Amino acid sequence: MSQRAGSSTSDWTIVRPWRELLDADDISAMISVIRQYGWLPALFGVALHALTRGVFEYLSDPTVIAEGYVFAWWPLAFVVSLFFGTFVVMFSWFVYFGLIGVIAGFFSSKHDLALDTFKFGGYLTAIFAPVFLIGSVIILTVSAPAESAAVTTESGDEFTEFATTAYSYVHDTPQMHAVQILKAGAWIVTGFLMLPIVQQLYEIDEKRSVASVLPVTLAGVIIAFLV
Numbered sequence: 001m002s003q004r005a006g007s008s009t010s011d012w013t014i015v016r017p018w019r020e021l022l023d024a025d026d027i028s029a030m031i032s033v034i035r036q037y038g039w040l041p042a043l044f045g046v047a048l049h050a051l052t053r054g055v056f057e058y059l060s061d062p063t064v065i066a067e068g069y070v071f072a073w074w075p076l077a078f079v080v081s082l083f084f085g086t087f088v089v090m091f092s093w094f095v096y097f098g099l100i101g102v103i104a105g106f107f108s109s110k111h112d113l114a115l116d117t118f119k120f121g122g123y124l125t126a127i128f129a130p131v132f133l134i135g136s137v138i139i140l141t142v143s144a145p146a147e148s149a150a151v152t153t154e155s156g157d158e159f160t161e162f163a164t165t166a167y168s169y170v171h172d173t174p175q176m177h178a179v180q181i182l183k184a185g186a187w188i189v190t191g192f193l194m195l196p197i198v199q200q201l202y203e204i205d206e207k208r209s210v211a212s213v214l215p216v217t218l219a220g221v222i223i224a225f226l227v
Contacts, residue, residue: 042122
């Protein structure tokens with residue numbers, strides 16, 4: 001039994017598997033790390049992504065921008081944004097890595113959908129955490145529409161009209177375009193890192209690995225500019 005496998009539980013931290021994954025010499029060693037430490041570190045990566053996505057959703061909400069970020073009901077708005085961000089992250093994690101696994105499993109003669117694909121996905125999805133942290137800083141520079149201060153103090157048709165058009169206002173700002181480019185870049189990096197992992201997990205050649213990862217990654221890049 002290796003020294004790593006014989007380490008005591010008290011010596012284990014959430015950081016350790018990430019450090020060992022980065023220190024791994026090859027893909028086989030990386031697979032060994034994720035199998036040894038199980039789901040918890042992978043879910044930590046998903047949670048980190050979800051938290052930063054939730055913060056970004058809150059800061060980029062047009063009504064929140066108009067209200068000045070801190071107002072009477074901001075805790076409720078933040079919780080809603082956090083739940084929405086968590087849903088988007090969990091859905092993206094499941095669909096993106098699930099589709100890659102399904103396609104790779106179709107090409108493989110030895111493996112079906114491997115759960116280790118999702119474990120790797122949990123680690124790789126943490127790539128988006130710094131993207132949304134940077135995006136949160138960028139989006140803070142967006143100013144509310146000039147008429148929003150008056151509209152948000154009223155109710156009825158005027159507020160409804162503001163609510164339906166404000167998303168487009170924020171979505172079309174240069175700051176949001178910059179965040180979209182960062183998200184698209186994160187998808188490209190994730191797809192690039194998945195190529196050797198898929199090839200090793202499913203024991204397929206490089207061409208089949210590319211065919212498994214490329215279309216799903218392109219879809220992620222396109223969606224990054226829409227959502």
